[in-house]
Amino acid sequence: MYPKIELHVHLEGTVRPATLLEIARRNDYALPAGDVEGLAALNDFSDFAGFIRVFELTAGALQHADDFRRVVVEYAEEAAQHGAVYAEGIFTPGLWRGLETDEVFSGYCDGAQEARERHGVEVRLTPDIPRVYSLDEAQRVVDYAVKYRDRGLVGVGLAGFETPPAAPFAPAFERARAEGLASVPHAGEHTGPASVRDALDALGADRIRHGIRAIDDPALVRELADRRIVLDVCPISNLRTGAVPSLAEHPLPALAAAGVRCSISTDDPAIFDTDLTREYEAARALGLEPRTIYEAGVAGAACDEGERTRLAELGAAFEWSTVTPAAPQLLS
Numbered sequence: 295m296y297p298k299i300e301l302h303v304h305l306e307g308t309v310r311p312a313t314l315l316e317i318a319r320r321n322d323y324a325l326p327a328g329d330v331e332g333l334a335a336l337n338d339f340s341d342f343a344g345f346i347r348v349f350e351l352t353a354g355a356l357q358h359a360d361d362f363r364r365v366v367v368e369y370a371e372e373a374a375q376h377g378a379v380y381a382e383g384i385f386t387p388g389l390w391r392g393l394e395t396d397e398v399f400s401g402y403c404d405g406a407q408e409a410r411e412r413h414g415v416e417v418r419l420t421p422d423i424p425r426v427y428s429l430d431e432a433q434r435v436v437d438y439a440v441k442y443r444d445r446g447l448v449g450v451g452l453a454g455f456e457t458p459p460a461a462p463f464a465p466a467f468e469r470a471r472a473e474g475l476a477s478v479p480h481a482g483e484h485t486g487p488a489s490v491r492d493a494l495d496a497l498g499a500d501r502i503r504h505g506i507r508a509i510d511d512p513a514l515v516r517e518l519a520d521r522r523i524v525l526d527v528c529p530i531s532n533l534r535t536g537a538v539p540s541l542a543e544h545p546l547p548a549l550a551a552a553g554v555r556c557s558i559s560t561d562d563p564a565i566f567d568t569d570l571t572r573e574y575e576a577a578r579a580l581g582l583e584p585r586t587i588y589e590a591g592v593a594g595a596a597c598d599e600g601e602r603t604r605l606a607e608l609g610a611a612f613e614w615s616t617v618t619p620a621a622p623q624l625l626s
Contacts (some may be wrong), residue, residue: 295376295377295580296377296584296585296588296612296614297377297378297379297514297588297609297612298373298376298377298378298379298550298558298570298574298587298588298591298594299378299380299381299557299588299591299595299605300373300381300382300407300502300525300557300559300560300561300570300591301377301381301382301466301524301526301557301559301591301594301595301596302382302503302528302557302560302561303369303373303381303382303383303384303560303561303562303563304349304383304384304385304386304561305362305366305369305383305384305385305402305424306349306352306353306356306365306385306386306562307349307367307370307561307562307563307564307565307566307603308365308368308369308372308562308563308564309352309355309356309365309440309564310368310564311330311333311334311564312330312366312512313332313364313368313415314333314355314524315328315329315330317355317356317361317364318355321355321357321358321361322476323354323355323357325351325355326351328342328405328425335524336348336351337565337566337567339534339567339624340483340534340536341486341535341536342455342483342484342536343532344533345562345565346454346455346525348565349417349562349565350422351444352393352564352565353386353388356388356389356390357393358397359397359398359400361401361404362385362397362398362401362402362404362405363401363404363405364405364407364415364449364496365405366383366402366404366405366406366409367405367408367409367410367412367413367465368523369381369383369409369563370405370409370410370412370413370415370417370420370568371409371412371413372563372569373413373415373465373570374413374414374435374583376569376570376571377416377570377571377610378607379414379415379568380415380416380417380418380507380536380591380595380597380598380601380605381416381417381418381479381610382417382418382419382420382448382449382478382595383402383406383418383419384419384420384421384422384451384453385398385402385415385421385422386421386424386453387399387420387421387434387435387438388534389427389431389435390424390426390427390579395438396438397435398443399421399438399442399445400445402419403442403446403447404444404572404573405417406418406419407445407446410422416597416601417450417597418446418447418448418449418452418596418597419437419446419447420447420448420449420476420478420596421438421439421447421450421451422439422450422451422452422453423435423450423451423452423453423454423463423466423478424453424454425453425454425455425456425458425463427463429462429463429466432466433465433466433469434624435450436450436466436467436469436470436473436475438477439470439473439475439551440473443473443474443475446594447475448475448476448597449475449476449477449478449500449505449596450466450467450470450476450477450478451478451479451480451519452467452479452481452493452497452598453478453479453480453503455483455484456480456482456483456484456485459490459492459496460479460481460489460492460493460496460497461496463497464496464497464504465495467479467497467498468498471500471503473500475596476500476501476596477493477497477499477500477505478497478499478500478526478596479493479497479499479502479503480494480502480503481499481502481503481504481505482502482504482505482506482507482508483503483504483505483506483507483532483534483535484507484536484537485506485507486510486511487507487508487509487510487514488503488621489507490505490507490508490511490514491511491514494517494523498503499523500523500596501523501525501526501594501596502518502523502524502525502526502597503517503526504525504526504527504528504532504537505523505525505526505527506525506537506538506544506545506546506549507545507577508525508549508554509545509548509549512620515520515549515552515570516552518549518554519527519552519553519554519555521561522555522593523554523555523556524555524556524557524591524593524594525549525554525555525556526556526558526559526594527546527549527556527557527558527559527577528558528559528561528573529541529544529558529573529576529577529580530560530566530568530572530573530576531560531561531566531568532544533560535569539571540553541579541580543576543577544580545570546577546580546582547581548585550581550582553592555593555594556571556577556582556587556590556591557587557590557591558571558574558577558582558587558591559571574587574622578620581616583614584614584617585609585614590607590608591605592606599609
């Protein structure tokens with residue numbers, strides 16, 4: 295098993311059905327199904343809107359610090375089994391549900407610390423600002439990200455339907471970057487390259503979550519390559535939400551051939567019925583090499599330079615020549 299870096303995983307989307315049932319019952323939270331099989335059936339959707347419905351259902355069950363702590367630790371255990379050595383967990387602060395913000399942030403931070411101690415996976419955290427938030431709410435997310443910066447908060451993202459412009463959130467991202475936090479917005483998954491351009495220009499994006507539709511603008515692709523902007527690509531997620539019609543038609547090979555650095559992640563593994571090994575194997579079937587993927591992860595990580603050096607040294611020490619060839623049938 296070779297080492298892997300994951301830069302794009304929504305912690306709410308890592309909750310497997312058995313854990314979701316247990317947490318929901320403890321919190322007296324109503325679910326539309328009362329067993330593992332019924333909850334798994336809810337993941338049978340075919341578009342982004344269907345995904346959002348399932349995501350919000352899962353997120354709604356998480357209400358207390360111990361819930362947030364638990365999902366980080368459980369996912370770190372799962373990811374470690376697939377070779378993960380570093381992950382950046384995304385979470386939504388829950389302002390829309392009236393959650394106590396300190397409880398959300400402290401719970402996830404506690405989970406990251408426990409994940410490191412129990413499973414050897416270094417977890418950093420990057421809260422998302424949903425595009426339905428007001429600027430004041432976005433600034434509040436940044437306030438808390440800064441407050442918890444010493445506990446592993448390394449960036450701020452923008453999430454949700456990509457059609458609203460990013461510019462209204464520019465002041466929040468400007469402040470986040472001034473405080474040393476990375477700008478890691480979602481863009482260019484279901485909408486065209488203009489959303490990637492918007493993220494770069496309005497939010498000063500240090501990395502793009504998804505970004506695959508940049509392929510439709512050759513000049514933008516060249517700029518991404520020249521600026522060494524890393525894209526967080528999630529092949530199976532893109533297939534499940536209809537962002538690509540098939541894995542064989544995924545733009546990942548063309549982006550990589552143009553010199554764009556692409557990391558590989560699961561996005562929402564419990565919802566998309568995937569894992570880190572499957573995502574990496576899909577990327578390998580599309581022609582990417584494990585070492586290239588790993589090095590893109592090192593380059594794109596929003597961690598401090600000490601951690602980046604550790605990851606680089608880990609990659610340099612690994613015998614990549616021992617990795618077995620990819621299985622092209624994954625694209626069928």
